Amino acid sequence: MNIAVTIDDVARETLPIASEAGPAPKRIVVAYGFWIFLLSDIVMFSALFAAYAALVHATAGGPSGAVLFNQGTAAIETACLLLSSYTCGMMSLSVNSRSRSAVYFFAAVTFALGTMFLALELREFAGMISDGAGPQRSAFLSAFFTLVGCHGLHVTAGLVWLTVMMAQVAVKGLRANVERRLLCFALFWHALDIIWVWLFTVVYLIGVQP
Amino acid sequence: MTDIRFDRAPGDRPILTDREEGTPVGVLVYTIGLVLAVILTATSFWVANTSLIWGPGVPIGLMVLAIAQMGIHLVFFLHITTGPDNTNNVLALAFGILIVLLVVVGSTVIMANLNENLMPPPEVMNLHMQH
Numbered sequence: 001m002n003i004a005v006t007i008d009d010v011a012r013e014t015l016p017i018a019s020e021a022g023p024a025p026k027r028i029v030v031a032y033g034f035w036i037f038l039l040s041d042i043v044m045f046s047a048l049f050a051a052y053a054a055l056v057h058a059t060a061g062g063p064s065g066a067v068l069f070n071q072g073t074a075a076i077e078t079a080c081l082l083l084s085s086y087t088c089g090m091m092s093l094s095v096n097s098r099s100r101s102a103v104y105f106f107a108a109v110t111f112a113l114g115t116m117f118l119a120l121e122l123r124e125f126a127g128m129i130s131d132g133a134g135p136q137r138s139a140f141l142s143a144f145f146t147l148v149g150c151h152g153l154h155v156t157a158g159l160v161w162l163t164v165m166m167a168q169v170a171v172k173g174l175r176a177n178v179e180r181r182l183l184c185f186a187l188f189w190h191a192l193d194i195i196w197v198w199l200f201t202v203v204y205l206i207g208v209q210p
Numbered sequence: 211m212t213d214i215r216f217d218r219a220p221g222d223r224p225i226l227t228d229r230e231e232g233t234p235v236g237v238l239v240y241t242i243g244l245v246l247a248v249i250l251t252a253t254s255f256w257v258a259n260t261s262l263i264w265g266p267g268v269p270i271g272l273m274v275l276a277i278a279q280m281g282i283h284l285v286f287f288l289h290i291t292t293g294p295d296n297t298n299n300v301l302a303l304a305f306g307i308l309i310v311l312l313v314v315v316g317s318t319v320i321m322a323n324l325n326e327n328l329m330p331p332p333e334v335m336n337l338h339m340q341h
Contacts, residue, residue, distance in 0.1 A: 028218070034220075054321040089236075186221055187221045190288050193283060194283050209268055
């Protein structure tokens with residue numbers, strides 16, 4: 001029994017500091033939870049990527065990626081998303097330094113770049129569908145429209161979210177809960193950029209290799 | 211040991227360095243990330259279009275570049291680092307990568323294998339075509 005008590009004492013002394021401090025602040029819990037959600041979202045995208053990889057040659061006599069994809073458009077889309085990720089980071093820094101006008105400015109730039117990306121993607125989709133290469137043409141095109149369209153939907157959701165957040169900053173100010181939501185938005189936007197890196201690599205660059 | 215050390219939220223930079231050095235360091239971190247990402251993206255597009263590289267090696271090169279760029283985004287934009295206050299975030303990321311690899315590699319291998327083994331012989335294919 002004495003031995004048990006001494007072991008207990010030793011164990012208590014070597015406990016890490018963080019576990020004695022009680023629950024972590026809400027900002028950390030919220031961001032960690034959102035990080036888990038983002039990872040699950042990425043797992044969903046990995047299933048779409050796997051479907052695309054399995055169906056990429058199932059063109060059913062229709063056009064293949066080498067005929068359909070335009071690398072110039074993909075390059076401009078990539079530039080738009082990458083720059084918007086950067087301005088989103090600048091927005092997070094402005095939130096930290098509590099400068100509201102800078103938050104509005106960088107949010108507006110992020111929104112504009114995101115909209116430009118969406119417009120280019122929609123123009124590409126519309127061109128493909130009007131050329132008879134819509135999602136019903138072949139399994140390859142179904143997989144393509146599902147994969148790229150799902151990313152586009154995420155970007156659309158991100159733009160809506162950004163608008164809502166700016167309204168909240170305007171009405172509520174940079175309160176703690178608004179700040180947490182902005183942190184989650186920044187995580188979401190950067191994660192979308194990571195998915196796009198894989199998209200343009202797998203679909204637009206590897207997909208058109210001979 | 212009076213300071214209470216919590217884990218860091220994903221997406222947060224260390225609070226200490228921000229307080230000591232202000233936002234210019236933050237701007238610098240994002241700018242380094244942007245420059246590296248631009249270099250990697252440009253390299254990807256160059257690798258895909260050049261004839262200098264042996265053809266079958268191009269997809270592997272592009273994969274490596276994408277993995278590198280993912281790392282750049284994680285470190286410079288999402289601030290997921292190997293610091294002790296980031297262990298939870300890194301562990302969650304590692305689990306996510308494990309599942310992603312299982313799904314993608316598993317599906318690709320199984321589908322390629324089925325494709326190879328279940329392809330009907332030419333005479334059966336001809337029968338299918340005639341009906």
